[in-house]
Amino acid sequence: SALPSVARAVRVRIVALAGVLALAVVALAGSAVVAARPMAERVIQPETRSRDVMLCLDVSGSMTDVDAEVLELFSRLAEDFEGERVGLTIFNSSPVQVFPLTDDYAFVREHLDSIRASFDYIEDVPEFWVGTLNGPGASLVGDGLAACALGFDNPDQERSRSIILATDNEVNGAETVTLEEAGAYAASLGVRVYAIDPVTEGSETGAALKAMAEGTGGRYYGLHDTTTVAGIVEEVHAQDAAVLRGQPRIVKVDAPGAWPVVIAVAAFALVLVGWRMRV
Incomplete structure (x- = not known):
């Protein structure tokens, strides 16, 4: 009866490790996007x-x-x-x-x-x-x-x-x-x-x-x-x-989109999963 419990625990750990890996990939990808400073064009009229x-x-x-x-x-x-x-x-x-x-x-x-x-x-x-x-x-x-x-x-x-x-x-x-x-x-x-x-x-x-x-x-x-x-x-x-109103002109501004939020959520999830795996 102990073997099924051990097998189930192993499966849970494998899933958790896969989740950690996925979250790490998402966080790294988001960090790379933010570091690249995506830009957007905006028209302003002084x-x-x-x-x-x-x-x-x-x-x-x-x-x-x-x-x-x-x-x-x-x-x-x-x-x-x-x-x-x-x-x-x-x-x-x-x-x-x-x-x-x-x-x-x-x-x-x-x-x-x-x-x-x-x-x-x-x-x-x-x-x-x-x-x-x-x-x-x-x-x-x-x-x-x-x-x-x-x-x-x-x-x-x-x-x-x-x-x-x-x-x-x-x-x-x-x-x-x-x-x-x-x-x-x-x-x-x-x-x-x-x-x-x-x-x-x-x-x-x-x-x-x-x-x-x-x-x-x-x-x-x-x-x-x-x-x-x-x-x-x-x-x-x-x-x-x-x-x-002056002449309209185009300016470039940072446009990170939702990536900072995604990175923050991924980091929090990583901490939570890591804590659960240790418990």
Whole structure:
């Protein structure tokens, strides 16, 4: 009577070993498939917002102590934007466009960081500043603001346009365009100006900045106001903007399918069968 029991136990063990072998084959095959990183093609269509924001920075001597702080603020603003195009123009006695409007935020952050680092120069004028000293005078804010207003492309498109102007408005020299005239020109283009002033509020120069900004439909902020970043972002986002779809493009993505689940189930079954065989 013992022989049938032994034969049955042998058959069960053979079946169990066959099951272990099958599970091992399945797990190895699944691992090979996953390791080969099967790919699938997916069509994506990037979206942008029809909002343009031009950062406008005074790099004159009177702003030296605060420009690095302003650029840090610009970086924080860029982090909070989503889909807006951002550009940067700097000025002293003459304006220079550092980069045109773009929605490549990695590119924007890289250039803002590079400019911030350039303020540590000792002798050589930083490359970003070349062209900002092409005339007499310094901190010609009206000329700088007018250049920023000219930095918007596609004038025939319905887009929300804003300038974030950081300056102490300490003009030294004869401007081709005054601050009031530049503000009026920006307003005629439908551009709102948000002024950031590092000087304590209540100064005569600050009052002129505030009047100009509010005349365009924008607002005036102090550099160290706790609501400056949130306020500007909220103001920009409050402006109507349509979602624009870019050109469709094909991207390749990992497509492991159900193999990770199959591998996990096979591994669990192997452990369970192995434990049962030992018992």
